[in-house]
Amino acid sequence: MKSKPHIFTVSEITAQIKALLTEHFRNVSVKGELTGVRRAASGHIYFQIKDGGAILKCVMWRSSASRLRFELEDGLEVVAHGKIDLYPPRGDYQLQANRIEPLGLGELQLAFEQLKARLEEEGLFAPERKRPLPFLPRRIGIVTSETGAAFRDILRGFERRFPDVSIILAPSRVQGEGAAEEIAAGIGALNGVKDIDVIIAGRGGGSLEDLWPFNEEAVARAIAASRVPVVSAVGHEIDFTISDFVADGRAATPTAAAEMVVPEFAALLRDLEKTHHRLSLALKNLYERARMEVARFAASPALRRPLERVRGAEQGLDDFSRRLPRALTLRLQNMREGITALSGRLDALSPLAVLERGYSITRKAGSKQNLRSAADVAPGDEIETRLAEGSIRSRVEALQRENGKNDDDKKGETPHL
């Protein structure tokens, strides 16, 4: 018996093949190397997996693609899970992947490496991008979980180091889906708050999965975009998170972050008091110096009317005391610094008194040093002669030594005090 072979239409046979394939390969895992990866505008990802002998067309629909932690890249060895389907209009069969994992490296690890490489290339980790942390922040923004241990640790850190801080918390979930977006939003919101000089973003230690939000691009971007310096404080001593790389400061624990953003109050006060003391001492020394200068001046026979000068100076002293009420409130001793004002004035006055008597002072133009020897100038030098009233500018023609012997025909013209 011969039967006539059944003749299929293309659609019929294709439908049967499709049924066979989908029935038989409804749940398969395929390993191979990614190639031809293309992400369409729709969000679907088209690619192929190949090995030495064959190539398999694949697609990952948008819904699955959005759950991918890492990026599909050509050359990556992966295992793709999904089902085989056939697309009749093109006669193509393909793997519809709903999940892909990298071979070897864990997917989180791979995602971390990929994002790290990408942001690094973009320059987000560059040292010159890092902003210095403020010495003493007016207000401190914190992004973490309101109920988490990290927040309590941060508060404890401040308690120890600088208890009187002004803090504003942007509560945020710090693990699980959506946490990264909340953290990023918190950083953004704190940037809009007045007087915030630094932000701490962090959480306590946990598994890589727990810490994951701090490895996500949203958080990295928020840190990079922050106007205010950000300290990343994820509780893990050894590993880094992406936020650690982008942040302006990295603390190994939340407690350490608190210590990083404020100075030690006790040390600050100690330094200030020490400087206060030095300032008082400096004043005392000034007074001492002034007193000595006054004494020396008072002893000078060049002074003709010392008493009048001293009276005038005492008046200056009184003026001065009035100018220093703040010093008084700080209980600095020796408020007779007015005497120093007096002394300063006397200093200036003493040569003038001598000038009155017909002497003059000569200086090299532009110099403050009184000339004492003809050897201090050379012919051609400009000199300035100060008289009791006014001064004279002249040029040296010739020099004459003390003993009267001329150098050539040099003639000493410079008057001396």
Next chain:
Amino acid sequence: MTTKKAKRRTYEEAFADLAGIVDSLESGDLPLEEALRKYEQGVKALRECYDVLQAAEKKIMKLAKDAKGHLAEIPFEPEIEEE
């Protein structure tokens, strides 16, 4: 005194100023008038520093959405959930 509110220096700036003044006073080579002027400046900077430290006040707030969905600052009340 005219523009007292102009812009407040930070603690760091005031302290750096103060330290510089004390250094130069201690060097002893300033003319007396100048030294006194510096001293006055030093006292002012010292007062600024003390003021900053004294003005520091412990305050813990949190950002929360108000009825209209705007972010507002409210006092932080610790809830004991964990532990």
